[in-house]
Amino acid sequence: MHNFSDPKFIESIRRGDSKARESLVRAYTSHLFKAALGMGLSEEQSNDVAHSTWMTFFEVVSKFEGRSHIRTFLFGILYNKVSELRRANLKYAKTDPxxxxxxxxxxxxxxxxxxxxxxxxxxxxxxxxxxxxxxxxxxxxxxxxxxxxxxxxxxxxxxxxxxxxxxxxxxxxxxxxxxxxxxxxxxxxxxxx
Missing domain, CATH: 1.10.10.10 (Winged helix-like DNA-binding domain superfamily/Winged helix DNA-binding domain)
Structure with missing residues (x-):
């Protein structure tokens, strides 16, 4: 079990260490999927959003400064992905009762x-x-x-x-x-x- 907050672990993720990345993916993929389901997405959408979250995470992990837990950074990406999906698929009512x-x-x-x-x-x-x-x-x-x-x-x-x-x-x-x-x-x- 890795300490995902350890600066050495974070640096190994940035360098592209496949074992570190694999341990992170194994630790959080089901959490991402369940969070997406909890936000009302279908299973298919939740899988897609979780996958998209990982792709974005590995593209931008170099920007992660370690000031928050890596999980917080990852879930921030997830919630942005869900927001993007909803903006693309839903039209919001003009009035709010x-x-x-x-x-x-x-x-x-x-x-x-x-x-x-x-x-x-x-x-x-x-x-x-x-x-x-x-x-x-x-x-x-x-x-x-x-x-x-x-x-x-x-x-x-x-x-x-x-x-x-x-x-x-x-x-x-x-x-x-x-x-x-x-x-x-x-x-x-x-x-x-």
């Missing part, structure tokens, strides 16, 4: 006007609940979904998420808040009550 939804869900004090219908743990225990959550995650805008996936599902640190997605910490908090609000609204609509 989230502001109206958010306003209707809060009291003047800033608290939820209605609590969660059940605890998130209970929703997850129920396979139907998990299906609802997955469907709702698929409907999140690309950046909100990426933030939610990285923070809540992958449990990445805020600093790493900001680096991966090239956003500020303030923007991260806003995107996370909006993603949670959208998910709550969607779960309630689909029968979470």
């Amino acid at each position: 989230i502001e109206e939804i958010m306003e209707s869900r809060f009291e003047e004090s800033g608290h939820w006007s209605e609590g969660w219908p059940t605890s998130p743990e209970k929703v997850l225990e129920n396979s139907q609940g998990l299906t609802i959550i997955e469907e709702c995650m698929d409907k999140l805008p690309e950046l909100q979904k990426a933030v939610f996936q990285l923070k809540v599902v992958d449990e990445e640190e805020n600093e790493d998420i900001c680096h991966i997605l090239n956003i500020t910490n303030t923007n991260l908090r806003q995107l996370l808040y909006r993603s949670k609000t959208r998910l709550k609204e969607c779960v309630e609509r689909k029968g979470g009550k």
